[in-house]
Amino acid sequence: MRFAIAVFVLLCAPAMAAEQPLLREVAGAVDPRDLHATIAKLVGFGTRHTLSDTSSKTRGIGAARRWVHDRFVEIGRHCGGCLTVDMPEQSMSGERIPTPTAIVDVLAVQRGTTDPDRVIVISGHIDSRVTDPMNATADAPDADDDGSGTAAVIAAARVLSRHKFPATLVYAVLSGEEQGLYGGKLLAQYAAAHHWQVEADLNNDIVGNTLGTNGVIDKTHVRVFSEGTRSIETPAEAERRRYNGGEVDSPSRNLARFIDGLAARYLDDFSVRMVYRTDRFSRGGDQVPMLAAGFPAVRFTEAIENYTREHQDVRMESGVQYGDVLAAVDFDYLAQVTRLNAITMAALASAPPPPATVKIEGAVSPDTTVSWSPAPGAASYRVWWRDTTALRWSDNQPVSGATTLTLKNVTIDDWFFGVSSVSADGFESPVEFPGPAGAFVPAH
Numbered sequence: 206m207r208f209a210i211a212v213f214v215l216l217c218a219p220a221m222a223a224e225q226p227l228l229r230e231v232a233g234a235v236d237p238r239d240l241h242a243t244i245a246k247l248v249g250f251g252t253r254h255t256l257s258d259t260s261s262k263t264r265g266i267g268a269a270r271r272w273v274h275d276r277f278v279e280i281g282r283h284c285g286g287c288l289t290v291d292m293p294e295q296s297m298s299g300e301r302i303p304t305p306t307a308i309v310d311v312l313a314v315q316r317g318t319t320d321p322d323r324v325i326v327i328s329g330h331i332d333s334r335v336t337d338p339m340n341a342t343a344d345a346p347d348a349d350d351d352g353s354g355t356a357a358v359i360a361a362a363r364v365l366s367r368h369k370f371p372a373t374l375v376y377a378v379l380s381g382e383e384q385g386l387y388g389g390k391l392l393a394q395y396a397a398a399h400h401w402q403v404e405a406d407l408n409n410d411i412v413g414n415t416l417g418t419n420g421v422i423d424k425t426h427v428r429v430f431s432e433g434t435r436s437i438e439t440p441a442e443a444e445r446r447r448y449n450g451g452e453v454d455s456p457s458r459n460l461a462r463f464i465d466g467l468a469a470r471y472l473d474d475f476s477v478r479m480v481y482r483t484d485r486f487s488r489g490g491d492q493v494p495m496l497a498a499g500f501p502a503v504r505f506t507e508a509i510e511n512y513t514r515e516h517q518d519v520r521m522e523s524g525v526q527y528g529d530v531l532a533a534v535d536f537d538y539l540a541q542v543t544r545l546n547a548i549t550m551a552a553l554a555s556a557p558p559p560p561a562t563v564k565i566e567g568a569v570s571p572d573t574t575v576s577w578s579p580a581p582g583a584a585s586y587r588v589w590w591r592d593t594t595a596l597r598w599s600d601n602q603p604v605s606g607a608t609t610l611t612l613k614n615v616t617i618d619d620w621f622f623g624v625s626s627v628s629a630d631g632f633e634s635p636v637e638f639p640g641p642a643g644a645f646v647p648a649h
């Protein structure tokens with residue numbers, strides 16, 4: 206009887222990965238006052254509209270971008286030059302950009318110590334807008350959209366640059382989002398051109414509001430949006446996935462589950478509301494061009510939005526304040542979202558990559574055999590499974606010294622399976638679902 210209970214516990218208890226003091230230290234270093242100072246500075250540029258003035262030293266997107274560049278350089282000075290700052294630029298035109306305009310992103314790269322081609326990205330957009338998306342001169346403070354995301358990116362750089370990680374971290378401040386995700390496209394091109402193996406893009410867009418249009422207050426959740434099936438799926442892959450499952454197991458979705466688990470463990474009174482969608486209904490963000498390029502990406506967004514603040518001329522109307530003003534940002538809340546981003550980056554960059562390929566076999570057998578390719582830097586692995594209707598991975602078995610495991614009396618027909626990689630010091634990667642539907646590094 207005791208043996209039976211032990212076996213049951215071994216097979217069915219959810220994993221407890223090792224407690225990581227590093228993640229508590231990283232979370233503890235995020236400071237709401239620092240976030241406040243960043244957004245106040247950004248608001249001070251008047252407008253950061255993509256088509257606004259770029260020559261002024263005090264107003265417009267050019268001055269704002271140069272300030273971010275200098276801020277990254279300053280942070281880099283404090284870590285012995287650990288950041289390489291670049292401002293990729295491309296002339297773009299199209300919807301909402303009538304004449305060719307320089308789209309400029311500001312990127313700070315913290316090169317990984319042992320696995321520098323693996324890249325973890327955090328992004329936010331610096332550009333702003335008012336009611337008329339073509340109005341490039343009116344004051345457009347956009348403290349929340351997306352001063353909050355930009356502040357989270359810079360704060361992550363400040364906190365994480367004090368540590369060294371096996372994988373590379375990229376802090377990305379993007380332009381042109383409000384005109385049509387131009388800066389996100391530029392980031393995706395830059396990543397491909399530099400042969401980055403992007404394992405995750407954490408895109409932060411409106412992450413500082415806690416008072417909803419309807420008066421509802423939510424200070425304890427952040428939404429994490431993730432696509433269910435891959436943007437780059439081929440018709441043949443889609444056919445296999447429709448038949449065998451994988452609708453809710455893209456790498457982006459398993460990244461969202463990874464973030465959900467970190468919040469539950471390392472943050473107090475703060476949790477993830479996973480949304481099984483690429484973005485809010487019929488709306489978009491800079492994670493979308495990254496997904497289109499085949500990179501796993503999620504969107505962080507405040508739990509509740511305030512539509513009197515988003516994309517509005519700053520004004521008082523019938524006693525209601527319209528416009529995205531500094532006073533409306535909840536900095537303690539933004540600090541929680543920033544902590545979650547920073548610990549996610551630290552956890553991903555400290556862990557080995559998920560196995561490049563995961564396979565399952567076992568049709569017409571009571572057992573399932575899970576096999577995978579070895580992941581560089583992995584000391585062990587964990588095979589995970591869950592009921593096909595469950596939201597989260599529930600069951601696991603650790604494996605060391607092998608890249609295959611046969612699960613006795615776990616039939617392939619009734620469960621979904623995945624594998625994570627674990628470092629010698631207990632950092633665990635996200636779970637990778639088998640085949641092209643779940644691969645963090647796509648085969649094509």
Ligand SMILES: [Zn+2]
Pocket residue numbers: 330350351382410411
């Ligand atoms: Zn935005």
